[in-house]
Amino acid sequence: MSDTGAKLRGRIEPPTLVAIREAANLLRAGDIVGMPTETVYGLAADALNPDAVKKIFAAKGRPADHPLIVHLPSADHLPRWAASIPKDAVALARAFWPGPLTLILKRTSDVPIEVTGGQDTVGLRVPSHPIALAMLQVFDSGIAAPSANRFGRISPTTAVHVQEELGDRVAMIVDGGPCEVGIESTILDFSRDVPEILRPGAITADDIAHVIGRRPRVRGEAAPALVADNAPASPAPRVSGALAAHYAPRTPLRLVEPALLVEEAVTLAGEGSRVAVLARVVCNPQDSRLIWQTMPTESAAYAQELYASLRAMDALSADFILIEALPLDADWRAVADRLGRASVGAGVRDDPPS
Structure with missing residues:
Protein backbone atom coordinates (compact mmCIF):
# COMPACT_ATOMS: atom_id res chain seq x y z
CA MET A 1 0.00 0.00 0.00
CA SER A 2 1.31 3.48 -0.84
CA ASP A 3 2.09 6.14 1.76
CA THR A 4 -1.30 7.44 2.90
CA GLY A 5 0.28 10.60 4.32
CA ALA A 6 1.20 11.78 0.80
CA LYS A 7 -2.36 11.53 -0.46
CA LEU A 8 -4.76 14.44 -0.70
CA ARG A 9 -6.70 14.99 2.52
CA GLY A 10 -10.48 15.18 2.31
CA ARG A 11 -10.58 12.96 -0.76
CA ILE A 12 -13.49 10.58 -1.41
CA GLU A 13 -12.56 6.94 -1.94
CA PRO A 14 -14.79 4.15 -3.30
CA PRO A 15 -15.62 1.45 -0.75
CA THR A 16 -12.94 -1.05 -1.76
CA LEU A 17 -11.14 -3.33 0.66
CA VAL A 18 -8.00 -1.28 0.05
CA ALA A 19 -9.82 1.92 1.07
CA ILE A 20 -11.35 0.25 4.14
CA ARG A 21 -7.95 -0.99 5.28
CA GLU A 22 -6.44 2.44 4.66
CA ALA A 23 -9.19 4.06 6.72
CA ALA A 24 -8.54 1.62 9.57
CA ASN A 25 -4.81 2.37 9.41
CA LEU A 26 -5.49 6.11 9.55
CA LEU A 27 -7.66 5.56 12.62
CA ARG A 28 -4.90 3.54 14.28
CA ALA A 29 -2.50 6.39 13.51
CA GLY A 30 -4.77 8.83 15.35
CA ASP A 31 -6.36 10.56 12.35
CA ILE A 32 -10.05 11.11 11.55
CA VAL A 33 -11.99 9.80 8.54
CA GLY A 34 -15.48 10.08 7.08
CA MET A 35 -17.45 6.85 7.52
CA PRO A 36 -20.85 5.94 6.06
CA THR A 37 -23.54 4.50 8.31
CA GLU A 38 -27.17 3.67 7.65
CA THR A 39 -28.24 6.80 9.57
CA VAL A 40 -25.86 9.62 8.55
CA TYR A 41 -22.16 9.85 7.70
CA GLY A 42 -19.92 9.84 10.77
CA LEU A 43 -16.67 11.60 11.57
CA ALA A 44 -14.68 8.65 12.86
CA ALA A 45 -11.79 8.38 15.31
CA ASP A 46 -10.31 5.69 17.54
CA ALA A 47 -12.58 5.89 20.58
CA LEU A 48 -9.77 4.73 22.91
CA ASN A 49 -7.38 7.47 21.76
CA PRO A 50 -8.16 10.75 23.58
CA ASP A 51 -5.98 12.82 21.23
CA ALA A 52 -7.75 11.40 18.18
CA VAL A 53 -11.14 12.05 19.78
CA LYS A 54 -10.13 15.68 20.38
CA LYS A 55 -9.60 16.02 16.62
CA ILE A 56 -13.33 15.28 16.12
CA PHE A 57 -14.26 18.17 18.40
CA ALA A 58 -11.80 20.51 16.68
CA PRO A 79 -18.34 -5.64 28.08
CA ARG A 80 -15.23 -3.58 27.30
CA TRP A 81 -17.30 -0.40 27.10
CA ALA A 82 -20.27 -0.89 29.47
CA ALA A 83 -19.75 -1.53 33.19
CA SER A 84 -23.20 -3.02 33.69
CA ILE A 85 -25.58 -4.23 31.01
CA PRO A 86 -29.24 -4.74 31.99
CA LYS A 87 -30.96 -7.80 30.53
CA ASP A 88 -33.39 -5.56 28.64
CA ALA A 89 -30.46 -3.81 26.98
CA VAL A 90 -29.09 -7.20 25.92
CA ALA A 91 -32.50 -8.14 24.49
CA LEU A 92 -32.67 -4.91 22.49
CA PRO A 112 -11.93 8.05 27.84
CA ILE A 113 -13.83 10.95 29.37
CA GLU A 114 -13.22 12.82 26.11
CA VAL A 115 -15.75 10.44 24.52
CA THR A 116 -18.37 10.82 27.25
CA GLY A 117 -18.22 14.58 27.76
CA GLY A 118 -17.01 13.94 31.31
CA GLN A 119 -20.02 11.79 32.23
CA ASP A 120 -20.09 8.27 33.70
CA THR A 121 -22.18 7.01 30.77
CA VAL A 122 -21.40 6.09 27.18
CA PHE A 139 -10.28 -1.92 13.02
CA ASP A 140 -11.49 -4.40 15.67
CA SER A 141 -12.36 -1.83 18.31
CA GLY A 142 -14.75 1.01 19.03
CA ILE A 143 -14.98 4.00 16.70
CA ALA A 144 -16.35 7.32 17.95
CA ALA A 145 -18.33 8.81 15.09
CA PRO A 146 -20.70 11.78 15.47
CA SER A 147 -22.23 13.21 12.31
CA ALA A 148 -19.55 14.49 9.93
CA ASN A 149 -20.64 18.12 9.74
CA ARG A 150 -19.91 21.40 11.48
CA PHE A 151 -21.57 21.44 14.89
CA GLY A 152 -25.25 22.37 14.75
CA ARG A 153 -25.51 22.14 10.97
CA ILE A 154 -27.35 19.73 8.69
CA SER A 155 -26.13 16.15 9.03
CA PRO A 156 -24.49 14.64 5.91
CA THR A 157 -26.09 11.72 4.10
CA THR A 158 -23.60 11.44 1.21
CA ALA A 159 -19.81 11.47 0.97
CA VAL A 160 -19.97 14.74 -1.00
CA HIS A 161 -21.82 16.39 1.91
CA VAL A 162 -18.91 15.45 4.20
CA GLN A 163 -16.36 16.84 1.78
CA GLU A 164 -18.32 20.09 1.42
CA GLU A 165 -18.55 20.46 5.20
CA LEU A 166 -15.11 19.44 6.40
CA GLY A 167 -12.71 19.50 3.44
CA ASP A 168 -9.16 18.69 4.47
CA ARG A 169 -10.05 18.58 8.17
CA VAL A 170 -10.68 14.88 7.52
CA ALA A 171 -8.00 12.51 6.20
CA MET A 172 -10.31 10.69 3.77
CA ILE A 173 -13.97 9.82 3.22
CA VAL A 174 -15.15 6.33 2.36
CA ASP A 175 -18.10 6.56 -0.04
CA GLY A 176 -20.92 4.25 0.98
CA GLY A 177 -23.63 5.89 -1.14
CA PRO A 178 -26.68 7.74 0.22
CA CYS A 179 -27.66 6.78 3.76
CA GLU A 180 -30.61 4.41 3.91
CA VAL A 181 -32.25 5.73 7.11
CA GLY A 182 -31.23 9.36 6.73
CA ILE A 183 -31.66 10.59 10.32
CA GLU A 184 -29.70 9.80 13.46
CA SER A 185 -30.27 6.75 15.65
CA THR A 186 -32.77 6.41 18.45
CA ILE A 187 -30.99 7.02 21.78
CA LEU A 188 -32.31 4.92 24.67
CA ASP A 189 -30.99 5.59 28.17
CA PHE A 190 -30.43 2.57 30.41
CA SER A 191 -28.30 4.38 32.99
CA ARG A 192 -31.22 5.14 35.34
CA ASP A 193 -34.07 3.17 36.89
CA VAL A 194 -36.50 3.59 33.99
CA PRO A 195 -35.46 3.35 30.32
CA GLU A 196 -36.04 6.60 28.45
CA ILE A 197 -35.77 7.62 24.81
CA LEU A 198 -33.64 10.77 24.82
CA ARG A 199 -33.60 11.20 21.04
CA PRO A 200 -36.26 9.71 18.75
CA GLY A 201 -35.23 7.81 15.64
CA ALA A 202 -36.34 5.05 13.30
CA ILE A 203 -36.81 2.60 16.20
CA THR A 204 -39.84 3.76 18.16
CA ALA A 205 -41.02 3.35 21.74
CA ASP A 206 -43.54 0.78 20.53
CA ASP A 207 -40.78 -1.19 18.78
CA ILE A 208 -38.83 -1.25 22.04
CA ALA A 209 -41.88 -2.21 24.09
CA HIS A 210 -42.52 -5.16 21.77
CA VAL A 211 -39.10 -6.58 22.73
CA ILE A 212 -38.83 -5.82 26.47
CA GLY A 213 -42.51 -5.90 27.42
CA ARG A 214 -42.67 -2.32 28.70
CA ARG A 215 -42.81 1.04 27.01
CA PRO A 216 -39.89 3.35 27.76
CA ARG A 217 -40.40 6.91 28.79
CA VAL A 218 -39.98 9.38 25.95
CA ARG A 219 -38.36 12.74 26.59
CA GLY A 220 -41.00 15.40 26.13
CA GLU A 221 -43.92 13.09 26.86
CA ALA A 222 -45.76 12.94 30.19
CA ALA A 223 -44.42 10.13 32.39
CA PRO A 224 -46.56 6.96 32.39
CA ALA A 225 -48.68 6.35 35.46
CA LEU A 226 -46.55 3.30 36.35
CA VAL A 227 -43.55 5.50 37.08
CA ALA A 228 -45.29 8.70 38.11
CA ASP A 229 -45.07 7.99 41.85
CA ASN A 230 -44.36 11.66 42.68
CA ALA A 231 -40.64 10.92 42.97
CA PRO A 232 -38.60 13.30 40.80
CA ALA A 233 -36.70 11.58 38.00
CA SER A 234 -32.91 11.73 38.17
CA PRO A 235 -31.34 13.99 35.53
CA ALA A 236 -30.87 12.42 32.12
CA PRO A 237 -27.35 12.21 30.74
CA ARG A 238 -26.37 14.62 27.99
CA VAL A 239 -26.63 13.00 24.56
CA PRO A 249 -29.58 25.44 7.58
CA ARG A 250 -28.14 28.93 7.28
CA THR A 251 -31.36 30.08 5.59
CA PRO A 252 -34.19 31.12 7.95
CA LEU A 253 -36.64 28.23 8.25
CA ARG A 254 -40.29 28.26 9.28
CA LEU A 255 -42.63 25.37 9.97
CA VAL A 256 -46.10 26.16 8.64
CA GLU A 257 -49.39 24.32 9.15
CA PRO A 258 -50.53 22.57 5.94
CA ALA A 259 -53.65 24.69 5.54
CA LEU A 260 -51.60 27.92 5.61
CA LEU A 261 -48.56 26.83 3.62
CA VAL A 262 -49.53 27.98 0.13
CA GLU A 263 -50.90 31.28 1.39
CA ALA A 269 -43.04 35.80 -2.77
CA GLY A 270 -45.44 38.68 -3.47
CA GLU A 271 -43.40 40.82 -1.07
CA GLY A 272 -40.31 40.13 -3.17
CA SER A 273 -38.78 37.26 -1.19
CA ARG A 274 -37.32 34.17 -2.79
CA VAL A 275 -38.97 31.21 -1.03
CA ALA A 276 -38.08 27.51 -1.00
CA VAL A 277 -40.80 25.12 0.14
CA LEU A 278 -40.69 21.48 1.30
CA ALA A 279 -44.15 19.94 1.43
CA ARG A 280 -45.90 16.60 1.10
CA VAL A 281 -48.46 18.07 -1.28
CA VAL A 282 -47.84 18.76 -4.97
CA CYS A 283 -47.90 22.38 -6.11
CA ASN A 284 -46.84 24.03 -9.37
CA PRO A 285 -46.39 27.70 -8.46
CA GLN A 286 -46.41 30.24 -11.27
CA ASP A 287 -44.18 32.71 -9.42
CA SER A 288 -40.48 32.19 -10.28
CA ARG A 289 -39.57 33.30 -6.76
CA LEU A 290 -41.21 30.14 -5.38
CA ILE A 291 -39.23 26.87 -5.46
CA TRP A 292 -41.44 23.98 -4.43
CA GLN A 293 -40.14 20.47 -3.63
CA THR A 294 -42.61 17.69 -3.00
CA MET A 295 -41.55 15.28 -0.24
CA PRO A 296 -42.66 11.67 0.32
CA THR A 297 -45.90 11.10 2.21
CA GLU A 298 -44.50 8.10 4.11
CA SER A 299 -42.36 8.91 7.17
CA ALA A 300 -39.39 6.58 6.51
CA ALA A 301 -38.99 7.80 2.92
CA TYR A 302 -39.34 11.40 4.09
CA ALA A 303 -36.60 10.87 6.69
CA GLN A 304 -34.28 9.35 4.10
CA GLU A 305 -34.58 12.45 1.88
CA LEU A 306 -34.78 15.12 4.58
CA TYR A 307 -31.19 16.26 5.09
CA ALA A 308 -30.25 16.13 1.41
CA SER A 309 -33.35 18.20 0.63
CA LEU A 310 -32.53 20.74 3.35
CA ARG A 311 -29.00 21.07 1.99
CA ALA A 312 -30.31 21.60 -1.53
CA MET A 313 -32.74 24.27 -0.30
CA ASP A 314 -30.01 25.96 1.72
CA ALA A 315 -27.85 26.22 -1.41
CA LEU A 316 -30.50 28.18 -3.33
CA SER A 317 -29.76 31.53 -1.64
CA ALA A 318 -33.45 31.83 -0.79
CA ASP A 319 -34.69 34.32 1.78
CA PHE A 320 -36.82 31.72 3.53
CA ILE A 321 -37.35 27.98 3.68
CA LEU A 322 -40.94 27.01 4.50
CA ILE A 323 -41.66 23.44 5.56
CA GLU A 324 -45.07 21.88 5.96
CA ALA A 325 -45.59 20.99 9.64
CA LEU A 326 -45.77 17.23 10.14
CA PRO A 327 -48.32 15.05 11.95
CA LEU A 328 -47.89 14.50 15.68
CA ASP A 329 -48.23 10.71 15.64
CA ALA A 330 -45.44 8.30 16.57
CA ASP A 331 -44.42 7.51 12.98
CA TRP A 332 -43.44 11.13 12.38
CA ARG A 333 -41.97 11.93 15.82
CA ALA A 334 -38.31 11.56 14.85
CA VAL A 335 -38.56 13.65 11.66
CA ALA A 336 -40.63 16.32 13.42
CA SER A 354 -18.01 26.30 19.44
Whole structure:
Protein backbone atom coordinates (compact mmCIF):
# COMPACT_ATOMS: atom_id res chain seq x y z
CA MET A 1 0.00 0.00 0.00
CA SER A 2 1.31 3.48 -0.84
CA ASP A 3 2.09 6.14 1.76
CA THR A 4 -1.30 7.44 2.90
CA GLY A 5 0.28 10.60 4.32
CA ALA A 6 1.20 11.78 0.80
CA LYS A 7 -2.36 11.53 -0.46
CA LEU A 8 -4.76 14.44 -0.70
CA ARG A 9 -6.70 14.99 2.52
CA GLY A 10 -10.48 15.18 2.31
CA ARG A 11 -10.58 12.96 -0.76
CA ILE A 12 -13.49 10.58 -1.41
CA GLU A 13 -12.56 6.94 -1.94
CA PRO A 14 -14.79 4.15 -3.30
CA PRO A 15 -15.62 1.45 -0.75
CA THR A 16 -12.94 -1.05 -1.76
CA LEU A 17 -11.14 -3.33 0.66
CA VAL A 18 -8.00 -1.28 0.05
CA ALA A 19 -9.82 1.92 1.07
CA ILE A 20 -11.35 0.25 4.14
CA ARG A 21 -7.95 -0.99 5.28
CA GLU A 22 -6.44 2.44 4.66
CA ALA A 23 -9.19 4.06 6.72
CA ALA A 24 -8.54 1.62 9.57
CA ASN A 25 -4.81 2.37 9.41
CA LEU A 26 -5.49 6.11 9.55
CA LEU A 27 -7.66 5.56 12.62
CA ARG A 28 -4.90 3.54 14.28
CA ALA A 29 -2.50 6.39 13.51
CA GLY A 30 -4.77 8.83 15.35
CA ASP A 31 -6.36 10.56 12.35
CA ILE A 32 -10.05 11.11 11.55
CA VAL A 33 -11.99 9.80 8.54
CA GLY A 34 -15.48 10.08 7.08
CA MET A 35 -17.45 6.85 7.52
CA PRO A 36 -20.85 5.94 6.06
CA THR A 37 -23.54 4.50 8.31
CA GLU A 38 -27.17 3.67 7.65
CA THR A 39 -28.24 6.80 9.57
CA VAL A 40 -25.86 9.62 8.55
CA TYR A 41 -22.16 9.85 7.70
CA GLY A 42 -19.92 9.84 10.77
CA LEU A 43 -16.67 11.60 11.57
CA ALA A 44 -14.68 8.65 12.86
CA ALA A 45 -11.79 8.38 15.31
CA ASP A 46 -10.31 5.69 17.54
CA ALA A 47 -12.58 5.89 20.58
CA LEU A 48 -9.77 4.73 22.91
CA ASN A 49 -7.38 7.47 21.76
CA PRO A 50 -8.16 10.75 23.58
CA ASP A 51 -5.98 12.82 21.23
CA ALA A 52 -7.75 11.40 18.18
CA VAL A 53 -11.14 12.05 19.78
CA LYS A 54 -10.13 15.68 20.38
CA LYS A 55 -9.60 16.02 16.62
CA ILE A 56 -13.33 15.28 16.12
CA PHE A 57 -14.26 18.17 18.40
CA ALA A 58 -11.80 20.51 16.68
CA ALA A 59 -12.96 19.58 13.16
CA LYS A 60 -16.65 19.96 14.02
CA GLY A 61 -16.34 22.97 16.34
CA ARG A 62 -18.18 20.83 18.89
CA PRO A 63 -18.31 21.67 22.61
CA ALA A 64 -16.08 19.35 24.65
CA ASP A 65 -18.91 18.43 27.04
CA HIS A 66 -21.06 17.11 24.17
CA PRO A 67 -20.71 13.29 24.28
CA LEU A 68 -19.99 11.05 21.31
CA ILE A 69 -21.55 7.73 20.28
CA VAL A 70 -19.16 4.78 20.02
CA HIS A 71 -19.74 2.34 17.17
CA LEU A 72 -18.82 -1.29 17.85
CA PRO A 73 -18.04 -4.20 15.50
CA SER A 74 -20.60 -6.37 17.32
CA ALA A 75 -22.45 -6.76 20.61
CA ASP A 76 -19.63 -9.04 21.75
CA HIS A 77 -17.57 -5.88 22.37
CA LEU A 78 -20.08 -4.45 24.88
CA PRO A 79 -18.34 -5.64 28.08
CA ARG A 80 -15.23 -3.58 27.30
CA TRP A 81 -17.30 -0.40 27.10
CA ALA A 82 -20.27 -0.89 29.47
CA ALA A 83 -19.75 -1.53 33.19
CA SER A 84 -23.20 -3.02 33.69
CA ILE A 85 -25.58 -4.23 31.01
CA PRO A 86 -29.24 -4.74 31.99
CA LYS A 87 -30.96 -7.80 30.53
CA ASP A 88 -33.39 -5.56 28.64
CA ALA A 89 -30.46 -3.81 26.98
CA VAL A 90 -29.09 -7.20 25.92
CA ALA A 91 -32.50 -8.14 24.49
CA LEU A 92 -32.67 -4.91 22.49
CA ALA A 93 -29.13 -5.36 21.17
CA ARG A 94 -30.11 -8.82 19.96
CA ALA A 95 -33.27 -7.47 18.34
CA PHE A 96 -31.99 -4.26 16.73
CA TRP A 97 -28.21 -4.55 16.27
CA PRO A 98 -26.82 -4.03 13.76
CA GLY A 99 -29.16 -1.07 13.39
CA PRO A 100 -30.09 2.51 14.34
CA LEU A 101 -30.42 2.10 18.12
CA THR A 102 -27.95 3.67 20.58
CA LEU A 103 -27.91 2.40 24.17
CA ILE A 104 -26.74 4.69 26.98
CA LEU A 105 -25.01 2.58 29.63
CA LYS A 106 -22.63 3.10 32.53
CA ARG A 107 -19.10 3.25 31.11
CA THR A 108 -16.11 1.16 32.06
CA SER A 109 -12.86 2.76 33.20
CA ASP A 110 -11.42 2.03 29.72
CA VAL A 111 -13.65 4.63 28.08
CA PRO A 112 -11.93 8.05 27.84
CA ILE A 113 -13.83 10.95 29.37
CA GLU A 114 -13.22 12.82 26.11
CA VAL A 115 -15.75 10.44 24.52
CA THR A 116 -18.37 10.82 27.25
CA GLY A 117 -18.22 14.58 27.76
CA GLY A 118 -17.01 13.94 31.31
CA GLN A 119 -20.02 11.79 32.23
CA ASP A 120 -20.09 8.27 33.70
CA THR A 121 -22.18 7.01 30.77
CA VAL A 122 -21.40 6.09 27.18
CA GLY A 123 -23.57 5.74 24.07
CA LEU A 124 -23.01 2.50 22.13
CA ARG A 125 -24.37 1.00 18.94
CA VAL A 126 -23.55 -1.42 16.11
CA PRO A 127 -24.33 0.18 12.72
CA SER A 128 -25.91 -1.87 9.95
CA HIS A 129 -24.22 -0.23 6.95
CA PRO A 130 -22.01 -2.92 5.36
CA ILE A 131 -19.09 -0.51 4.81
CA ALA A 132 -19.24 0.72 8.41
CA LEU A 133 -19.30 -2.86 9.65
CA ALA A 134 -16.37 -3.77 7.42
CA MET A 135 -14.35 -0.82 8.76
CA LEU A 136 -15.19 -1.77 12.33
CA GLN A 137 -14.27 -5.39 11.81
CA VAL A 138 -10.92 -4.48 10.25
CA PHE A 139 -10.28 -1.92 13.02
CA ASP A 140 -11.49 -4.40 15.67
CA SER A 141 -12.36 -1.83 18.31
CA GLY A 142 -14.75 1.01 19.03
CA ILE A 143 -14.98 4.00 16.70
CA ALA A 144 -16.35 7.32 17.95
CA ALA A 145 -18.33 8.81 15.09
CA PRO A 146 -20.70 11.78 15.47
CA SER A 147 -22.23 13.21 12.31
CA ALA A 148 -19.55 14.49 9.93
CA ASN A 149 -20.64 18.12 9.74
CA ARG A 150 -19.91 21.40 11.48
CA PHE A 151 -21.57 21.44 14.89
CA GLY A 152 -25.25 22.37 14.75
CA ARG A 153 -25.51 22.14 10.97
CA ILE A 154 -27.35 19.73 8.69
CA SER A 155 -26.13 16.15 9.03
CA PRO A 156 -24.49 14.64 5.91
CA THR A 157 -26.09 11.72 4.10
CA THR A 158 -23.60 11.44 1.21
CA ALA A 159 -19.81 11.47 0.97
CA VAL A 160 -19.97 14.74 -1.00
CA HIS A 161 -21.82 16.39 1.91
CA VAL A 162 -18.91 15.45 4.20
CA GLN A 163 -16.36 16.84 1.78
CA GLU A 164 -18.32 20.09 1.42
CA GLU A 165 -18.55 20.46 5.20
CA LEU A 166 -15.11 19.44 6.40
CA GLY A 167 -12.71 19.50 3.44
CA ASP A 168 -9.16 18.69 4.47
CA ARG A 169 -10.05 18.58 8.17
CA VAL A 170 -10.68 14.88 7.52
CA ALA A 171 -8.00 12.51 6.20
CA MET A 172 -10.31 10.69 3.77
CA ILE A 173 -13.97 9.82 3.22
CA VAL A 174 -15.15 6.33 2.36
CA ASP A 175 -18.10 6.56 -0.04
CA GLY A 176 -20.92 4.25 0.98
CA GLY A 177 -23.63 5.89 -1.14
CA PRO A 178 -26.68 7.74 0.22
CA CYS A 179 -27.66 6.78 3.76
CA GLU A 180 -30.61 4.41 3.91
CA VAL A 181 -32.25 5.73 7.11
CA GLY A 182 -31.23 9.36 6.73
CA ILE A 183 -31.66 10.59 10.32
CA GLU A 184 -29.70 9.80 13.46
CA SER A 185 -30.27 6.75 15.65
CA THR A 186 -32.77 6.41 18.45
CA ILE A 187 -30.99 7.02 21.78
CA LEU A 188 -32.31 4.92 24.67
CA ASP A 189 -30.99 5.59 28.17
CA PHE A 190 -30.43 2.57 30.41
CA SER A 191 -28.30 4.38 32.99
CA ARG A 192 -31.22 5.14 35.34
CA ASP A 193 -34.07 3.17 36.89
CA VAL A 194 -36.50 3.59 33.99
CA PRO A 195 -35.46 3.35 30.32
CA GLU A 196 -36.04 6.60 28.45
CA ILE A 197 -35.77 7.62 24.81
CA LEU A 198 -33.64 10.77 24.82
CA ARG A 199 -33.60 11.20 21.04
CA PRO A 200 -36.26 9.71 18.75
CA GLY A 201 -35.23 7.81 15.64
CA ALA A 202 -36.34 5.05 13.30
CA ILE A 203 -36.81 2.60 16.20
CA THR A 204 -39.84 3.76 18.16
CA ALA A 205 -41.02 3.35 21.74
CA ASP A 206 -43.54 0.78 20.53
CA ASP A 207 -40.78 -1.19 18.78
CA ILE A 208 -38.83 -1.25 22.04
CA ALA A 209 -41.88 -2.21 24.09
CA HIS A 210 -42.52 -5.16 21.77
CA VAL A 211 -39.10 -6.58 22.73
CA ILE A 212 -38.83 -5.82 26.47
CA GLY A 213 -42.51 -5.90 27.42
CA ARG A 214 -42.67 -2.32 28.70
CA ARG A 215 -42.81 1.04 27.01
CA PRO A 216 -39.89 3.35 27.76
CA ARG A 217 -40.40 6.91 28.79
CA VAL A 218 -39.98 9.38 25.95
CA ARG A 219 -38.36 12.74 26.59
CA GLY A 220 -41.00 15.40 26.13
CA GLU A 221 -43.92 13.09 26.86
CA ALA A 222 -45.76 12.94 30.19
CA ALA A 223 -44.42 10.13 32.39
CA PRO A 224 -46.56 6.96 32.39
CA ALA A 225 -48.68 6.35 35.46
CA LEU A 226 -46.55 3.30 36.35
CA VAL A 227 -43.55 5.50 37.08
CA ALA A 228 -45.29 8.70 38.11
CA ASP A 229 -45.07 7.99 41.85
CA ASN A 230 -44.36 11.66 42.68
CA ALA A 231 -40.64 10.92 42.97
CA PRO A 232 -38.60 13.30 40.80
CA ALA A 233 -36.70 11.58 38.00
CA SER A 234 -32.91 11.73 38.17
CA PRO A 235 -31.34 13.99 35.53
CA ALA A 236 -30.87 12.42 32.12
CA PRO A 237 -27.35 12.21 30.74
CA ARG A 238 -26.37 14.62 27.99
CA VAL A 239 -26.63 13.00 24.56
CA SER A 240 -25.98 13.90 20.95
CA GLY A 241 -28.57 15.90 19.05
CA ALA A 242 -30.62 16.96 22.07
CA LEU A 243 -29.94 20.71 22.01
CA ALA A 244 -32.84 22.98 21.10
CA ALA A 245 -30.96 24.25 18.01
CA HIS A 246 -29.48 21.57 15.76
CA TYR A 247 -29.55 20.17 12.19
CA ALA A 248 -29.90 23.77 11.00
CA PRO A 249 -29.58 25.44 7.58
CA ARG A 250 -28.14 28.93 7.28
CA THR A 251 -31.36 30.08 5.59
CA PRO A 252 -34.19 31.12 7.95
CA LEU A 253 -36.64 28.23 8.25
CA ARG A 254 -40.29 28.26 9.28
CA LEU A 255 -42.63 25.37 9.97
CA VAL A 256 -46.10 26.16 8.64
CA GLU A 257 -49.39 24.32 9.15
CA PRO A 258 -50.53 22.57 5.94
CA ALA A 259 -53.65 24.69 5.54
CA LEU A 260 -51.60 27.92 5.61
CA LEU A 261 -48.56 26.83 3.62
CA VAL A 262 -49.53 27.98 0.13
CA GLU A 263 -50.90 31.28 1.39
CA GLU A 264 -47.73 32.12 3.35
CA ALA A 265 -45.45 31.10 0.48
CA VAL A 266 -47.40 33.23 -2.03
CA THR A 267 -47.48 36.18 0.37
CA LEU A 268 -43.73 36.12 0.96
CA ALA A 269 -43.04 35.80 -2.77
CA GLY A 270 -45.44 38.68 -3.47
CA GLU A 271 -43.40 40.82 -1.07
CA GLY A 272 -40.31 40.13 -3.17
CA SER A 273 -38.78 37.26 -1.19
CA ARG A 274 -37.32 34.17 -2.79
CA VAL A 275 -38.97 31.21 -1.03
CA ALA A 276 -38.08 27.51 -1.00
CA VAL A 277 -40.80 25.12 0.14
CA LEU A 278 -40.69 21.48 1.30
CA ALA A 279 -44.15 19.94 1.43
CA ARG A 280 -45.90 16.60 1.10
CA VAL A 281 -48.46 18.07 -1.28
CA VAL A 282 -47.84 18.76 -4.97
CA CYS A 283 -47.90 22.38 -6.11
CA ASN A 284 -46.84 24.03 -9.37
CA PRO A 285 -46.39 27.70 -8.46
CA GLN A 286 -46.41 30.24 -11.27
CA ASP A 287 -44.18 32.71 -9.42
CA SER A 288 -40.48 32.19 -10.28
CA ARG A 289 -39.57 33.30 -6.76
CA LEU A 290 -41.21 30.14 -5.38
CA ILE A 291 -39.23 26.87 -5.46
CA TRP A 292 -41.44 23.98 -4.43
CA GLN A 293 -40.14 20.47 -3.63
CA THR A 294 -42.61 17.69 -3.00
CA MET A 295 -41.55 15.28 -0.24
CA PRO A 296 -42.66 11.67 0.32
CA THR A 297 -45.90 11.10 2.21
CA GLU A 298 -44.50 8.10 4.11
CA SER A 299 -42.36 8.91 7.17
CA ALA A 300 -39.39 6.58 6.51
CA ALA A 301 -38.99 7.80 2.92
CA TYR A 302 -39.34 11.40 4.09
CA ALA A 303 -36.60 10.87 6.69
CA GLN A 304 -34.28 9.35 4.10
CA GLU A 305 -34.58 12.45 1.88
CA LEU A 306 -34.78 15.12 4.58
CA TYR A 307 -31.19 16.26 5.09
CA ALA A 308 -30.25 16.13 1.41
CA SER A 309 -33.35 18.20 0.63
CA LEU A 310 -32.53 20.74 3.35
CA ARG A 311 -29.00 21.07 1.99
CA ALA A 312 -30.31 21.60 -1.53
CA MET A 313 -32.74 24.27 -0.30
CA ASP A 314 -30.01 25.96 1.72
CA ALA A 315 -27.85 26.22 -1.41
CA LEU A 316 -30.50 28.18 -3.33
CA SER A 317 -29.76 31.53 -1.64
CA ALA A 318 -33.45 31.83 -0.79
CA ASP A 319 -34.69 34.32 1.78
CA PHE A 320 -36.82 31.72 3.53
CA ILE A 321 -37.35 27.98 3.68
CA LEU A 322 -40.94 27.01 4.50
CA ILE A 323 -41.66 23.44 5.56
CA GLU A 324 -45.07 21.88 5.96
CA ALA A 325 -45.59 20.99 9.64
CA LEU A 326 -45.77 17.23 10.14
CA PRO A 327 -48.32 15.05 11.95
CA LEU A 328 -47.89 14.50 15.68
CA ASP A 329 -48.23 10.71 15.64
CA ALA A 330 -45.44 8.30 16.57
CA ASP A 331 -44.42 7.51 12.98
CA TRP A 332 -43.44 11.13 12.38
CA ARG A 333 -41.97 11.93 15.82
CA ALA A 334 -38.31 11.56 14.85
CA VAL A 335 -38.56 13.65 11.66
CA ALA A 336 -40.63 16.32 13.42
CA ASP A 337 -37.99 16.43 16.16
CA ARG A 338 -35.25 17.17 13.62
CA LEU A 339 -37.29 19.86 11.89
CA GLY A 340 -38.21 21.53 15.16
CA ARG A 341 -34.54 21.80 16.14
CA ALA A 342 -33.59 22.92 12.63
CA SER A 343 -36.11 25.76 12.79
CA VAL A 344 -34.65 26.99 16.10
CA GLY A 345 -31.07 27.02 14.82
CA ALA A 346 -31.72 28.24 11.27
CA GLY A 347 -30.80 31.60 9.84
CA VAL A 348 -27.27 31.95 11.23
CA ARG A 349 -25.00 32.49 8.22
CA ASP A 350 -21.74 32.02 10.10
CA ASP A 351 -20.58 28.74 11.60
CA PRO A 352 -22.20 28.30 15.02
CA PRO A 353 -19.98 29.19 17.98
CA SER A 354 -18.01 26.30 19.44
